[in-house]
Every structure is written in C-alpha cells, then in structure tokens.
Amino acid sequence: MDDNILDKTVITGANGMVGSYVDFGIKVNKRLLDVTDLMETMKIIDQYQPRAIIHLAAETDVDRCERDPMYAYFVNAIGTYNVAVAAQKVGAKMVYVSTSAVFDGFSKDPYSEDDKTNPQYFYGRSKYIGEVVVRDISDDYIIARVCGVFGGGPKKDQKFVSKIINQLKKKDCQEIKAINDSFISPTFGKDLINHLKYLIKKDAKGIFHLSNKGVCSRYDMVVKIIEVLGKDVKVMPVDSSYFNLPAQRGMNESMVSKRFDLARDWQKALEEYLREEWLPTLKLLRY
Numbered sequence: 209m210d211d212n213i214l215d216k217t218v219i220t221g222a223n224g225m226v227g228s229y230v231d232f233g234i235k236v237n238k239r240l241l242d243v244t245d246l247m248e249t250m251k252i253i254d255q256y257q258p259r260a261i262i263h264l265a266a267e268t269d270v271d272r273c274e275r276d277p278m279y280a281y282f283v284n285a286i287g288t289y290n291v292a293v294a295a296q297k298v299g300a301k302m303v304y305v306s307t308s309a310v311f312d313g314f315s316k317d318p319y320s321e322d323d324k325t326n327p328q329y330f331y332g333r334s335k336y337i338g339e340v341v342v343r344d345i346s347d348d349y350i351i352a353r354v355c356g357v358f359g360g361g362p363k364k365d366q367k368f369v370s371k372i373i374n375q376l377k378k379k380d381c382q383e384i385k386a387i388n389d390s391f392i393s394p395t396f397g398k399d400l401i402n403h404l405k406y407l408i409k410k411d412a413k414g415i416f417h418l419s420n421k422g423v424c425s426r427y428d429m430v431v432k433i434i435e436v437l438g439k440d441v442k443v444m445p446v447d448s449s450y451f452n453l454p455a456q457r458g459m460n461e462s463m464v465s466k467r468f469d470l471a472r473d474w475q476k477a478l479e480e481y482l483r484e485e486w487l488p489t490l491k492l493l494r495y
C-alpha cells in the first residue's frame with residue numbers, strides 16, 4: 209500500500225463528470241493541458257513529475273465521434289498516445305479510463321476482461337486505439353473499462369440521467385420513452401474514482417472492468433430514476449432504432465469483472481447519486 213502516490217497523481221480532463229469526484233492530486237483541465245498537444249503534454253507532466261496519471265480527458269460525445277471520426281481519433285487516440293509517452297518518460301503509472309464500447313456488442317453475456325475486443329463505432333474504435341497504445345508504451349498501466357457513466361450532479365451531468373431529469377422537470381411531461389432492447393452496466397463516477405484510488409494504492413496493473421454490478425437497459429434506469437424522484441410519469445419501452453442516433457451502439461455493452469469485486473449494485477449507486485446530488489436542488493425548484 210502506498211498512500212502518498214495519490215498526492216503525486218495528475219488527473220487529465222479533470223473538469224468533466226468523473227473528474228468532479230477527484231479529491232486528491234493535481235487536477236488539470238483542457239485549458240491548462242490540451243492532451244492533443246504532445247510538446248505541451250510532455251512539458252507539463254515533466255513539471256509535475258507525477259507518480260501516476262489518471263487520464264480522463266476524452267471526447268465522450270459518442271454521436272459527435274461518429275460524425276467526426278478524425279476528431280475522435282485526434283483526442284482519444286493521439287491524445288492518449290501523448291499522455292502515455294509523457295507518463296513513460298517520467299516513470300508514472302498510466303491509468304487510462306476506457307469503455308465497454310471496445311467490444312462488438314454481439315455477445316449474449318456481459319463482457320469480462322478476457323473477452324476479445326472488436327469495436328463497431330468510432331467512439332469505441334478511438335478509445336480502443338488508446339488502449340493499444342497504452343499497452344504498448346507503458347511499462348506500468350491500468351486500463352479501467354466502464355460503461356454508461358453517471359454522475360457530476362446538476363453542474364456537470366450532461367449525459368443520460370440529466371437528460372431524463374430535464375424531461376421530468378417539464379410541467380407537461382407525462383411519458384418518457386426509453387430503450388429496452390440493449391443492455392449496459394451503469395457506472396457511478398464516484399465509485400469509479402474510489403476504485404481507481406484503491407487500485408493505484410495497491411499498485412495494481414493490467415485491465416479491470418470497473419462498472420457497478422448488474423446489467424440493465426436504459427428503460428430500467430428511467431424506472432429507477434422515477435421511483436427515487438417520485439414522479440407520476442409513464443415509462444414507454446422502445447427499440448434501439450427509435451431514436452435514430454448517428455452512432456449505432458452495441459446491443460450488449462454490459463460488463464463483469466473477473467479481477468475486481470468491490471463494486472456495489474448499479475441501483476444502490478444511482479439511488480445515492482439522485483438523493484445526494486439531485487433531490488436537494490429539485491426540491492428548491494418545487495419539482
């Protein structure tokens with residue numbers, strides 16, 4: 209166990225949803241460190257001389273990645289190369305947060321660390337190249353795959369949970385449509401950061417699946433959100449094709465871990481997130 213290593217950890221992309229749970233180390237945002245600039249990345253990492261880097265910076269808008277694959281590759285693949293090179297040069301552990309979109313989504317079962325990667329859309333492809341680069345360049349790395357991340361509260365959450373809450377806030381909202389034929393393993397950003405802290409201090413190495421426990425559809429998540437927030441709104445199940453999104457997500461992006469068993473159920477994590485970070489502000493709005 210090494211407690212001091214967290215103080216000497218740099219976190220890239222720290223201004224985002226997951227970064228909001230980081231309460232240690234040296235947090236750098238895109239303005240201070242644009243990971244697409246190799247020279248700048250090497251200079252700043254050299255200045256801090258970290259013992260670990262948690263590389264969160266990424267283009268996470270899956271549909272934007274599909275519309276603009278070169279941009280996805282630039283930020284998620286080249287950006288990760290730049291951080292991995294800088295980490296290797298100063299001898300820092302490289303901690304790369306990746307995604308279950310590196311799998312093809314054809315399996316009937318949740319994906320484990322041992323399953324073969326085969327990404328099918330550009331976000332997954334760009335993050336997959338990041339993984340290849342990290343495995344090749346870094347002597348000491350953790351690749352932490354997650355899926356359907358939620359967190360950040362009203363200030364940072366621009367993803368699924370806040371989109372559903374924005375619909376619920378509308379006075380005339382009577383029904384929410386949600387996909388029920390594709391599956392994920394949701395990940396609470398706060399739990400992810402706690403798991404990364406644990407693994408870094410243990411000097412763990414290799415690939416870890418760090419979603420919360422369990423498998424569900426987006427429909428199941430909406431049902432849970434409504435149950436916790438207490439709204440009288442109907443949830444209407446629809447097929448994946450209903451929303452006609454640019455990026456065709458996998459039918460199964462759920463995951464399990466064969467190497468890590470500390471995660472709690474996604475339902476418990478989502479409930480805590482809603483109660484602690486959303487309910488107080490929603491009450492103020494007379495929601």
Ligand SMILES: NC(=O)c1ccc[n+]([C@@H]2O[C@H](COP(=O)([O-])OP(=O)(O)OC[C@H]3O[C@@H](n4cnc5c(N)ncnc54)[C@H](OP(=O)(O)O)[C@@H]3O)[C@@H](O)[C@H]2O)c1
Binds near residue numbers: 263306
């Ligand atoms: N969200 C998910 O469902 C999900 C699923 C699987 C894996 N992940 C991975 O988890 C990690 C954290 O994601 P998140 O959910 O916290 O996403 P997020 O809220 O979008 O945060 C990503 C951060 O990266 C920053 N960034 C973008 N381009 C950058 C650049 N060129 N240089 C430096 N910073 C840059 C963004 O800054 P700006 O906002 O200023 O552009 C943002 O603050 C990412 O690596 C992501 O791929 C997320």
